[in-house]
Amino acid sequence: MSTDTERTIAPRSRREARLQRRRREGWWRLNRWSLPALAVLILATIGVIGGNEWNSYFSGRASIPVTVAAGGSAELAGTTWGPATAHRLDADETASLQPPSATRLLEVTVPVTPGATAVGCQRPVLRETDGAQRQWNDASGTLPRSAVNDQPSSCLADATGPYSIVVPFLLPENAEGPFVLDLAVTESLPRFLRLALIL
Amino acid sequence: MSAVRPGRRRRDWSLAVLLLIAAWLLAFVTPAEDAATAPFVVSAQPGEEAAGRNISATVTGIRAAETLSGGWAAAGVWLIVDLEVASVLSEQGVLLGHATLQVADRSYRASERPPSLFRQTLAAGIPQSGSLAFELPDAAFAGTAVLRLGLLEAETRLDSLLEVPLDLAGVAPEAELPLQPTRWATP
Numbered sequence: 586m587s588t589d590t591e592r593t594i595a596p597r598s599r600r601e602a603r604l605q606r607r608r609r610e611g612w613w614r615l616n617r618w619s620l621p622a623l624a625v626l627i628l629a630t631i632g633v634i635g636g637n638e639w640n641s642y643f644s645g646r647a648s649i650p651v652t653v654a655a656g657g658s659a660e661l662a663g664t665t666w667g668p669a670t671a672h673r674l675d676a677d678e679t680a681s682l683q684p685p686s687a688t689r690l691l692e693v694t695v696p697v698t699p700g701a702t703a704v705g706c707q708r709p710v711l712r713e714t715d716g717a718q719r720q721w722n723d724a725s726g727t728l729p730r731s732a733v734n735d736q737p738s739s740c741l742a743d744a745t746g747p748y749s750i751v752v753p754f755l756l757p758e759n760a761e762g763p764f765v766l767d768l769a770v771t772e773s774l775p776r777f778l779r780l781a782l783i784l
Numbered sequence: 785m786s787a788v789r790p791g792r793r794r795r796d797w798s799l800a801v802l803l804l805i806a807a808w809l810l811a812f813v814t815p816a817e818d819a820a821t822a823p824f825v826v827s828a829q830p831g832e833e834a835a836g837r838n839i840s841a842t843v844t845g846i847r848a849a850e851t852l853s854g855g856w857a858a859a860g861v862w863l864i865v866d867l868e869v870a871s872v873l874s875e876q877g878v879l880l881g882h883a884t885l886q887v888a889d890r891s892y893r894a895s896e897r898p899p900s901l902f903r904q905t906l907a908a909g910i911p912q913s914g915s916l917a918f919e920l921p922d923a924a925f926a927g928t929a930v931l932r933l934g935l936l937e938a939e940t941r942l943d944s945l946l947e948v949p950l951d952l953a954g955v956a957p958e959a960e961l962p963l964q965p966t967r968w969a970t971p
Contacts, residue, residue: 687910717872727907757910
């Protein structure tokens with residue numbers, strides 16, 4: 586090998602001196618700056634690409650809950666929502682609706698006070714917070730006749746004054762709660778309301 | 785270069801042959817290419833509930849007919865599968881979208897023509913009863929079949945897929961039969 590020979594020959598320039606020093610160093614020492622920089626760049630690349638993908642997927646969906654405690658209200662998109670209440674319909678109230686046996690009908694009411702401009706929202710979803718965390722859709726269309734067919738079951742995009750959203754949910758008897766109502770306001774996505782309910 | 789001793793050469797060749805054999809054996813235990821995205825199969829017998837991630841179903845009976853009530857005719861024979869089905873966790877966009885019958889090497893999708901449970905919206909925790917109808921050739925009734933139920937019609941990867949074996953040999957076709965109306969299983 587020429588290494589011993591190089592040590593006995595005086596370098597003719599600073600560049601040659603630098604090259605001789607580099608040849609004598611080990612691989613790890615040679616790359617003591619580039620390896621950490623590479624690690625940082627890899628992590629940054631993963632973060633940027635992953636963050637972009639995450640943002641693209643979730644920005645248009647109801648993915649960031651604004652939790653409202655039971656009995657409380659919140660303002661979102663210039664509109665005041667709540668307090669949300671839940672009422673279990675008894676046998677007399679449900680007789681004409683013909684729900685199947687081993688089920689219960691839950692009616693959720695959410696007072697809405699629109700702001701300067703009315704907003705739209707997706708259909709509310711009832712969610713269990715414990716156990717399997719099941720979700721149920723608005724049952725207005727599945728029952729023979731809605732008990733609240735003169736009340737809106739979703740936001741009114743052209744409302745100018747206060748109104749109430751009244752939504753029936755058909756639940757299995759083993760759904761004991763506690764429950765929350767997820768309400769996605771179109772103008773505020775990805776934030777959405779999660780209203781805790783008291784039965 | 786120094787000469788390689790004969791003993792070392794034999795050892796190297798033996799090691800190479802062993803590695804080749806090991807590579808050949810490895811091919812047998814390597815999963816198939818689509819194994820990483822295969823559905824999670826949940827099997828059950830007729831009369832037993834099969835419960836997956838977000839779908840549960842119980843086959844309550846199978847019947848066969850030349851014609852379905854309502855004038856639904858087929859070139860072959862109608863196989864009617866009566867069942868109860870529900871979703872488990874959620875209802876948002878959940879329906880019985882995948883309903884196929886595997887007979888030998890052929891797969892038949894449930895017919896969308898007569899009103900049935902096919903593509904029916906499911907309720908979480910609340911079973912609905914009804915029927916699925918399959919148009920089958922006469923030869924299909926000679927053996928067994930496997931009923932497969934899932935949520936998405938064309939996509940079964942990485943989600944539950946219910947499988948129920950059905951004995952078609954013991955089903956004698958009648959002239960005309962109705963499908964069970966789709967309704968709550970416990971009205």
